[in-house]
Amino acid sequence: MPATVTTPARRNVLWLARLEYRFHASRERRARARGLTPTVTPFPGYGSPEWVRVLGRVLIVPPLPLTGDGEYASVRGWRSFAAVPVGFAQVRITIGEVTHEVVADRGGVIDTEIPARLAAGWQTLTMSVEGGEPVESRVFIVGSDVGFGIVSDVDDTVMVTALPRPLLAAWNSFVVNEHARQPVPGMAVLMERLVRDAPGAPVIYLSTGAWNVAPTLIRFLRRHLFPPGSVLLTDWGPTHDRWFRSGKAHKLSNLRRLAAEFPQVKWLLIGDDGQHDDEIYTTFARENPVNVAAVAIRRLSPAEAVLAGGRTAVDDHTAATVPWVTESDGAGLAERLDEIGIFDS
Numbered sequence: 001m002p003a004t005v006t007t008p009a010r011r012n013v014l015w016l017a018r019l020e021y022r023f024h025a026s027r028e029r030r031a032r033a034r035g036l037t038p039t040v041t042p043f044p045g046y047g048s049p050e051w052v053r054v055l056g057r058v059l060i061v062p063p064l065p066l067t068g069d070g071e072y073a074s075v076r077g078w079r080s081f082a083a084v085p086v087g088f089a090q091v092r093i094t095i096g097e098v099t100h101e102v103v104a105d106r107g108g109v110i111d112t113e114i115p116a117r118l119a120a121g122w123q124t125l126t127m128s129v130e131g132g133e134p135v136e137s138r139v140f141i142v143g144s145d146v147g148f149g150i151v152s153d154v155d156d157t158v159m160v161t162a163l164p165r166p167l168l169a170a171w172n173s174f175v176v177n178e179h180a181r182q183p184v185p186g187m188a189v190l191m192e193r194l195v196r197d198a199p200g201a202p203v204i205y206l207s208t209g210a211w212n213v214a215p216t217l218i219r220f221l222r223r224h225l226f227p228p229g230s231v232l233l234t235d236w237g238p239t240h241d242r243w244f245r246s247g248k249a250h251k252l253s254n255l256r257r258l259a260a261e262f263p264q265v266k267w268l269l270i271g272d273d274g275q276h277d278d279e280i281y282t283t284f285a286r287e288n289p290v291n292v293a294a295v296a297i298r299r300l301s302p303a304e305a306v307l308a309g310g311r312t313a314v315d316d317h318t319a320a321t322v323p324w325v326t327e328s329d330g331a332g333l334a335e336r337l338d339e340i341g342i343f344d345s
Helices: 008-033 077-081 166-174 187-197 211-223 247-261 277-287 302-307 330-339
Strands: 039-048 051-060 090-095 098-103 109-115 121-129 135-141 148-152 203-210 230-234 266-272 292-298 324-327
Touching: 008 051, 039 121, 039 211, 039 230, 051 090, 051 121, 051 135, 051 230, 090 109, 098 109, 148 187, 148 247, 187 330, 203 211, 203 247, 211 230, 230 247, 247 266, 247 277, 266 277, 277 292, 292 330, 324 330
Parallel strands: 039 135, 148 203, 148 266, 203 230, 266 292, 292 324
Antiparallel strands: 039 051, 051 109, 090 098, 090 121, 121 135
16 A cells, blocks of 8 residues: 655645644633633534534634623624634533534534434524533424525625625625625525525525634624524635635535435525636536526626626526526526526425
8 A cells, every 4th residue: 555645735734734723722721721611602503304413613702792782792803713712622412302422623613413303494402511501502404395495605695795805805804893794685585585485495504704703694694684594614724635725615515415415405506706606506506406496696796896806707507407597686686586487486
C-alpha cells in the first residue's frame, strides 16, 4: 500500500487548522477564567418520523444588551463572531424520554442524526452541556406523505447583502447593525404563499454563511415574517486539506443529502444570479431530476450586481426537463411559478 504523501501546501493548511483550534482553546481558557460557562445555541433542524438531524453549537457567549420587548439592542455584526466556540464538547440531547450523548466538532458545531419516533410538523427537543440548564430546540419532521419542499439561498435571495465582494462582505458581516439588513422585496410573501399552498412542506434555508451568524439570520427571518425553517450553514475556517471550506461543495452535498433522505420530495430550489446558485442547481437537477419541482433564480438589479462583483452567467435551460424561472423580486417569481403550475401541485 503506497504511503500517503503530504505536500507542503497541505502541511500549511494542517498547520493553520491546528493554529485556529489552539487560538479558540486559548480564548476558551480565558473566558472560563472570567467565570463564563458554555451553553448550547440551538439551530432548527429537520427529520423524518424515524430520525432527526439535530443542529446547534456549543459556545461561551458574552452577554448582549436587550430592549424592553426582549429584542437585542443595537447588535453589530461583529458580536456574532465574539462568542467562543467550545471544541469537542460533550452534549446531552433529550428527545421525549430518551437521552443521547454526542460530541461537538472542533468548532463546537453539533450536526448529528439521531433515531427518534416523532409526529410530522414542528417538534421540540432539549440540549445541554456540562450539566447546565437544558436549552430547547426545534426540528421539523417531514411526513412520509409530503411530496413538496423548499430550499432557499439566503444572501441576495431573501436578504439584501451584496456578499460576494470581500470588503462589502466584511462590512455587512462585522459592522452593520442587524436591524439595518433589508429583505428582498416580495420574497417573504412568496415563501409564505408556498408554505400555505403546500401544508407540511419543509423549508430549508441553505447558505454559505458561517454558523456564527445563524442566530442573527433566524431573528432576521422571524422579524420579516419569513416562514420558519431549518438552517444549514457552514464554517469559514480551514479544514484538513484546504484553506477555506468550499461553499459550492457545502450546498451541493446538502442538496444530495436531502434527495437521499427524502426520495419522495420534489424540491423548489430558490437562489440568485450573484453567486453560483445556477451552476449548483444545474448540477443537482441533472443528477436528480425527479427530486426537483422547479428552479427559481432571482436576478440582481444592476446596482446590486455591481456591488456583488457581477452576475454569474445563467445557463440556457429551455431544453431542461426541470422548469426554470427567473425574475427580479419575489412578486415576479411568484407570477412565473404560478404560470408553470407550482401553486397547483
